[in-house]
Amino acid sequence: MNIRDSIRERLGDKIKDWKETSSRRIYLSVDCADIREIVGFFFTELEMRFATASGVDTPRGLEILYHFSFDRTGEIYTLRVLLKDKKHPEIDSITPLFKGAEWIEREMWELLGINFKGHPNLKRLLLAEDWPEGEYPLRRQNEP
Amino acid sequence: MNFKLKALTKSLWVFHVSNGSCNNCDIEILDCITPRFDIERFGMQLVGSVRHADVLLIAGAMNRKAVPRMKKIYQQAPKPCLVVACGICACSQHMFRDSYNVTEPLDKILPVDVYIPGCPPKPEAIIAGIVKAIKKVRKAK
Amino acid sequence: MSHRVIVPIGPYHPLQEEPEFFQLYVEGEKVVDIDIVIGYNHRGIEKLAEAKHFDQVAFLVERICGICSSSHPYAYVLAVEDILGGEARVVPERALYIRTIIDELQRLHSHLLWLGLAGHFIGYNTVWMWAWKYREPVLDCFEMVTGNRNSYAMFKVGGVRRDLEEEDIPMLKKAMDELLPAVDMFRGAVMDDPVIRSRLKNIGILTKEQAIDWCVVGPTARASGVNIDVRRDEPYGVFNRLSWNVILQKEGDVFAKTVARILELYESISIIRQCLDKIPNGEIDADIKDVPAGEGIGRVEAPRGECFHYVKTDGSNRPVRHKIRAPSFMNVASNKVGAVGGTISDAAITLAAVDPCYCCTERLAVIDKPTDKKVMNGWDLIRLSQEKTNQLKEELKDTLK
Numbered sequence A: 001m002n003i004r005d006s007i008r009e010r011l012g013d014k015i016k017d018w019k020e021t022s023s024r025r026i027y028l029s030v031d032c033a034d035i036r037e038i039v040g041f042f043f044t045e046l047e048m049r050f051a052t053a054s055g056v057d058t059p060r061g062l063e064i065l066y067h068f069s070f071d072r073t074g075e076i077y078t079l080r081v082l083l084k085d086k087k088h089p090e091i092d093s094i095t096p097l098f099k100g101a102e103w104i105e106r107e108m109w110e111l112l113g114i115n116f117k118g119h120p121n122l123k124r125l126l127l128a129e130d131w132p133e134g135e136y137p138l139r140r141q142n143e144p
Numbered sequence B: 001m002n003f004k005l006k007a008l009t010k011s012l013w014v015f016h017v018s019n020g021s022c023n024n025c026d027i028e029i030l031d032c033i034t035p036r037f038d039i040e041r042f043g044m045q046l047v048g049s050v051r052h053a054d055v056l057l058i059a060g061a062m063n064r065k066a067v068p069r070m071k072k073i074y075q076q077a078p079k080p081c082l083v084v085a086c087g088i089c090a091c092s093q094h095m096f097r098d099s100y101n102v103t104e105p106l107d108k109i110l111p112v113d114v115y116i117p118g119c120p121p122k123p124e125a126i127i128a129g130i131v132k133a134i135k136k137v138r139k140a141k
Numbered sequence C: 001m002s003h004r005v006i007v008p009i010g011p012y013h014p015l016q017e018e019p020e021f022f023q024l025y026v027e028g029e030k031v032v033d034i035d036i037v038i039g040y041n042h043r044g045i046e047k048l049a050e051a052k053h054f055d056q057v058a059f060l061v062e063r064i065c066g067i068c069s070s071s072h073p074y075a076y077v078l079a080v081e082d083i084l085g086g087e088a089r090v091v092p093e094r095a096l097y098i099r100t101i102i103d104e105l106q107r108l109h110s111h112l113l114w115l116g117l118a119g120h121f122i123g124y125n126t127v128w129m130w131a132w133k134y135r136e137p138v139l140d141c142f143e144m145v146t147g148n149r150n151s152y153a154m155f156k157v158g159g160v161r162r163d164l165e166e167e168d169i170p171m172l173k174k175a176m177d178e179l180l181p182a183v184d185m186f187r188g189a190v191m192d193d194p195v196i197r198s199r200l201k202n203i204g205i206l207t208k209e210q211a212i213d214w215c216v217v218g219p220t221a222r223a224s225g226v227n228i229d230v231r232r233d234e235p236y237g238v239f240n241r242l243s244w245n246v247i248l249q250k251e252g253d254v255f256a257k258t259v260a261r262i263l264e265l266y267e268s269i270s271i272i273r274q275c276l277d278k279i280p281n282g283e284i285d286a287d288i289k290d291v292p293a294g295e296g297i298g299r300v301e302a303p304r305g306e307c308f309h310y311v312k313t314d315g316s317n318r319p320v321r322h323k324i325r326a327p328s329f330m331n332v333a334s335n336k337v338g339a340v341g342g343t344i345s346d347a348a349i350t351l352a353a354v355d356p357c358y359c360c361t362e363r364l365a366v367i368d369k370p371t372d373k374k375v376m377n378g379w380d381l382i383r384l385s386q387e388k389t390n391q392l393k394e395e396l397k398d399t400l401k
Helices: A003-014 A032-045 A099-112 B003-008 B024-031 B067-076 B088-092 B123-139 C045-049 C054-062 C071-084 C093-121 C125-146 C168-191 C194-200 C208-213 C218-222 C254-278 C327-333 C344-353 C378-400
Strands: A017-022 A025-029 A049-058 A061-070 A075-083 A090-092 A115-117 B013-018 B055-059 B082-086 B114-116 C004-009 C021-027 C030-037 C294-302 C305-313 C319-325 C365-368 C373-376
Touching: A003 A032, A017 C071, A017 C294, A025 C294, A032 A061, A032 A075, A032 A090, A049 A099, A049 C305, A049 C319, A061 C305, A075 A090, A099 A115, A099 C327, B013 B024, B013 B067, B024 B055, B024 B123, B024 C125, B055 B067, B055 B088, B082 B088, B082 B123, B088 B114, B114 B123, C021 C344, C030 C344, C045 C054, C045 C319, C054 C071, C054 C319, C071 C093, C071 C294, C071 C305, C071 C319, C093 C125, C093 C168, C093 C254, C093 C344, C093 C378, C125 C168, C168 C194, C168 C254, C194 C254, C194 C378, C218 C254, C218 C305, C218 C327, C254 C344, C305 C327, C344 C378
Parallel strands: A025 A075, A090 A115, B013 B055, B055 B082, B082 B114, C004 C373, C021 C365
Antiparallel strands: A017 A025, A049 A061, A061 A075, C004 C021, C004 C365, C021 C030, C294 C305, C305 C319, C365 C373
């Protein structure tokens, strides 16, 4: 069974949207609540490599993209979640699944203000100690 | 003339500091020690501790986290000490001046004696800059 | 009674060019824990990129890191070209070859740089001087082709900025021919030297499982047997039209990482030679005027590993979001397992073996646990490392006779 069929079969209607912008770029929209299960499936069963995660401040909410690389074919599968509550955005941390996610979640926490529940070491990574609390550089403060 | 300053210009010990830099300048500074440029034949060498430094060679835009440490280093350097801003980031912060994590240009924080622009400045330019610093010190007597 | 000592490496050490702070917690001679504090190089480039138009961003990202100076702009333009339909569809042939040549020349200079620093850390200053001496002709090639030794400004969306002149090609070929015997010399000097072998073997081991758990990339991963290389997995440039090998090692120790990098030098020289033979005539720039709304991902195999850029656009002439993930972001974090369990005299070379490029990632304190006091600095650590090599030389002297 090829990998796309495996994903469709295993995740079923947990995938809210499936978009392919090219033969090697696949974007899947999922719910925040399912993230740990799906990431576990990608990392452990499909043996994908976690490349990175990126957070964006959009008018609809804070969007996090988890980028996974399937090195056998060179494809990148990106999981998209939307955190609608901008005042207290939070999502389960994926660091308990593999250590490679620790630093990027810390970075998203300090630059975007997203709380990662269950992260073993959520403290400042890049910003100075005297950087004011509650100021998130990557948020769009003054835009509508 | 001031005996200390005269002695200073004979064989300079350089302490290199990198603050919020992309590292290009740092590599070019290290290149000065390598066989092609070899500043050690002039008695100049890179030292491991700021307390031995005659020249503070500073590269990089002033990053918020690094500014307090930069000030501490300057205080620890024995005076008289020449401050050389190496690379355009140290001179004027270059394209990073609007960033949220970058503060003021170096010369608002420390007194700078010589500016070496370039991105990165070639080793020839760095040597020329240090020579200018030496001439400035000698002329000041 | 355990006696933990703090050895800080950084934030300012002349030979670890970039500032970062490694706090090593040691008990006696052994490293039991490590705390990595970065952020001394964080300049907010992702935020700055949102305020620049697409052409300007290429100049901005070039200055993320000076050593892998062409990887970041290459990954960025690949991300934008991903939105436009993919590099192979958008970029003219000749530009693909020029991009590949620049990428591999950069790998040569970066690995030689690392070899020199590693040599210094273990006390072989001659290796340092010779590696950097042979790096100079590579920088001369850059200067001849691009105009600068270190920041090339070659990449733009849709092609390259400068063409390779006809008269440059014989000079590049000559530089590669002259570099080959030098690499042979390094290979002999490093891989066949019994002192270096016993100095670097079995230290800083990262097992294959740990490499996968920490998601490391590049030679750090390949030295542990993880078979990944973006040039083969998702080819860009003309890598899928040339014949070259992915270098894999199994042991995951510092020696394996060193061998992986030296053998990659041979592959890079071969790739450049093939490109110089096959490069066709033609345009170098597709003259892209507009970028439609969308999102794209571009990645290249930088000397340190996979360099990943994500760009989101909305049809205007600026990116809405630009996410940059440099290879060292994953590799440096893995020092948590790589350096722990070793001795202080091995700490300097173990931390350097992942080829950290902190400015890519956003920079040694040895801490005494019971007293929580700092006892040594980075300069001391390097001195310890060099002393261990001298000790080994003495021990092996009789067997070498």
